[in-house]
Amino acid sequence: MAKKKVVKSLWSKSEVALLRKLFPSNSTAKVAAKLGRSLDTVKKKASRMGFKKSKKYMKSLGRT
Numbered sequence: 001m002a003k004k005k006v007v008k009s010l011w012s013k014s015e016v017a018l019l020r021k022l023f024p025s026n027s028t029a030k031v032a033a034k035l036g037r038s039l040d041t042v043k044k045k046a047s048r049m050g051f052k053k054s055k056k057y058m059k060s061l062g063r064t
Contacts, residue, residue, distance in 0.1 A: 020051065
């Protein structure tokens with residue numbers, strides 16, 4: 001059985017800018033939907049770029 005070929009699409013500058021803007025204060029699932037990318041892809045890209053959720057967002061989830 002043949003393996004599925006994984007197609008890696010590059011991130012455009014505008015996608016990275018949107019990720020930078022939305023990631024700290026929105027759920028990762030919401031950001032992924034807005035970008036049209038998978039949840040895993042968005043998590044990995046944000047991690048590689050050093051993006052973190054804001055303290056305000058984490059507090060809204062009941063985490064500190």
